Amino acid sequence: xISRTWAPSSMHELESLLALVLMVFFFVIYARxxxxxxxxxxxxxxxxxxxSAALGSSRPQDGSPLFVSSxxxxxxxxxxxxGYSALLFSFIASILxxxxxxxxxxxxxxxxxxxxxxxxxxxxIGYKCLVWxxxxxxxxxxxxxxxxEARFGSQYFxxxxxxxxxxxxxxxxxxxxxxxxxxxxxxxxAYLATFAFVAAMVAWAANNMSQTHRFIAP
Amino acid sequence: MNFKLIGVNHVSxxxxxxxxxxxxxxxxxxxxxxxxKQPGVDEGMVLSTCNRVEVLTSTRPGADLRGFLxxxxxxxxxxxxxxxxxxxxxxxxxxxxxxxxxxDSMVVGEPQILGQVKEAYAVARGLGAxxxxxxxxxxxxxxxxxxxxxxTAIGSSSVSMASVAxxxxxxxxxxxxxxxxxxxxxxxxxxxxxRHLMARGAGKILISNRTYDRAVELADAFGGQxxxxxxxxxxxxxxxxxxxxxxxxxxxxxxxxxxxxxxxxRNRPAxxxxxxxxxxxxxxxxxxxxxxxYDIDDLQSIAGKNTTQRKQEAERAEKIxxxxxxxxxxRMKSLEVVPTILSLQEYCETIRQAEIDRIRGRLGEISxxxxxxxxxxxxxxxxxxxxxxxxxxxxxxxxxxxATIHEMIRxxxxxxxxxxxxxxxx
Numbered sequence: 001x002i003s004r005t006w007a008p009s010s011m012h013e014l015e016s017l018l019a020l021v022l023m024v025f026f027f028v029i030y031a032r033x034x035x036x037x038x039x040x041x042x043x044x045x046x047x048x049x050x051x052s053a054a055l056g057s058s059r060p061q062d063g064s065p066l067f068v069s070s071x072x073x074x075x076x077x078x079x080x081x082x083g084y085s086a087l088l089f090s091f092i093a094s095i096l097x098x099x100x101x102x103x104x105x106x107x108x109x110x111x112x113x114x115x116x117x118x119x120x121x122x123x124x125i126g127y128k129c130l131v132w133x134x135x136x137x138x139x140x141x142x143x144x145x146x147x148x149e150a151r152f153g154s155q156y157f158x159x160x161x162x163x164x165x166x167x168x169x170x171x172x173x174x175x176x177x178x179x180x181x182x183x184x185x186x187x188x189x190a191y192l193a194t195f196a197f198v199a200a201m202v203a204w205a206a207n208n209m210s211q212t213h214r215f216i217a218p
Numbered sequence: 219m220n221f222k223l224i225g226v227n228h229v230s231x232x233x234x235x236x237x238x239x240x241x242x243x244x245x246x247x248x249x250x251x252x253x254x255k256q257p258g259v260d261e262g263m264v265l266s267t268c269n270r271v272e273v274l275t276s277t278r279p280g281a282d283l284r285g286f287l288x289x290x291x292x293x294x295x296x297x298x299x300x301x302x303x304x305x306x307x308x309x310x311x312x313x314x315x316x317x318x319x320x321x322d323s324m325v326v327g328e329p330q331i332l333g334q335v336k337e338a339y340a341v342a343r344g345l346g347a348x349x350x351x352x353x354x355x356x357x358x359x360x361x362x363x364x365x366x367x368x369x370t371a372i373g374s375s376s377v378s379m380a381s382v383a384x385x386x387x388x389x390x391x392x393x394x395x396x397x398x399x400x401x402x403x404x405x406x407x408x409x410x411x412x413r414h415l416m417a418r419g420a421g422k423i424l425i426s427n428r429t430y431d432r433a434v435e436l437a438d439a440f441g442g443q444x445x446x447x448x449x450x451x452x453x454x455x456x457x458x459x460x461x462x463x464x465x466x467x468x469x470x471x472x473x474x475x476x477x478x479x480x481x482x483x484r485n486r487p488a489x490x491x492x493x494x495x496x497x498x499x500x501x502x503x504x505x506x507x508x509x510x511x512y513d514i515d516d517l518q519s520i521a522g523k524n525t526t527q528r529k530q531e532a533e534r535a536e537k538i539x540x541x542x543x544x545x546x547x548x549r550m551k552s553l554e555v556v557p558t559i560l561s562l563q564e565y566c567e568t569i570r571q572a573e574i575d576r577i578r579g580r581l582g583e584i585s586x587x588x589x590x591x592x593x594x595x596x597x598x599x600x601x602x603x604x605x606x607x608x609x610x611x612x613x614x615x616x617x618x619x620x621a622t623i624h625e626m627i628r629x630x631x632x633x634x635x636x637x638x639x640x641x642x643x644x
Binding site for chain 2: 100101104105107113117118119120121124182183184185186187188
């Protein structure tokens, strides 16, 4: 079925769009750092996203009488997806950092660690993703808020999806701040990144619980 | 085509001899040109590095490479004879593959040799000394070298302590370009390791020593900066790689110092290379996040492991080379049958033409369609008849009975080689 609109109107369309953005991220990072290691995590995720998108029905979620049709929706979706991707890559980098650090400390050569990029490179990938992703995430949330404010008024912000998104943003900000002010990396940064990532996952999944934030066809 | 290689390397000849044979970059074109002017030499290239001098050619019978070596370098044949190795055909192919893959190097797996072979090839090619034969051999050799490098870990592990330290530093900092190295204690070993680090691009060097003069002396040699010993901890905060080698009886750095260091460095990683005995850095420091401590035993055990690992990888690489030599040899063999196939086709085509010419007059007026039909029919007969002999020739090229089959087909059809006209006895 040919989609009637460019705006992603179902969970599945959004999934395949996110897969695309993730691959773009992967190639940008590969071009810059020649690092293939993030692919270990990214490729399975992209596979699952596209598989889910391909197998699921492309019928938009129904049951909601509301719809959104505004230029803001494109901006909101694009910004948020880039923000999500950056956060995911930052999370992957922090896990790789932990693995490489443990590997170096254990003084074993070869093995998996030998195939990872240098510690400083992994660190830079994670940090750059965080820094570049932050404005996208922030602006994306602002765009969403403007959209919602215009349509639903302030009651919209009591929705679980929205609260979770804000929580995620707060953790994101803390992550960036500790990194920037105290140079947190390694174990502590990985804990925070994990937390931010879980918050993002929950926020993503919360679409199903949300009353107002639903994917619907215009 | 006959590949022939002659040369000396670090095993076969002493340094004095390799020095006398060494061809400088400026001299190389002349050497190649002289080589290909030798009678019987069709193609040639000269490879000269500090560990080997080799002459690779494709020749016709009668080429005298030993003569070329002794004449060109003014060495007497006797001295040369006992040090030179010579390979032909398959053995020469294998040798070229092994050299390019760094299996014949003094330090097996060292990466420079491939570049050197490529350079020698480029020079010879630029002079028009390389045609299809060596072209095929060398491009295959480069592919084999690449395969060995990607499929085995032959080039990835360092075997000396200093290079292990450098490799570890690179595993932590990536490029060493913006790193600062701090030598605490300025002994010979520390100097050697520092030299390695600087060679890999380390940005800045600080040096402390109990005797300050020695620190200044070394700092001058490296273009670094001497630091008085009592500013040890202060200076450590500015360093990424700290190389300790003092004779202090107690560790200079303990967990507490490590914690302070880490905070003052705002969690940026630091790498302690401790080559002092007894150790200058307490082993517990390694447990702190972001601080990495390697002592002399760690470095040695990695170097030792790498040596054995390299040996295993070299064995795997030899297998790859052997496989590739087989492949290349069978490809060369299948090329050998090409002239026979061509003259076979030419022979049949001549007969076909002659028969058509003969019968043409008897047919009288025929339409272009009929003429085309005759063409098609005669061609079809010939192609069908030749199909089996040609496929047999091709498929048997790599088999032991190839020569017999080859010879038999030539005799049955009375073919002469080199694309010449077949003899006609009728």
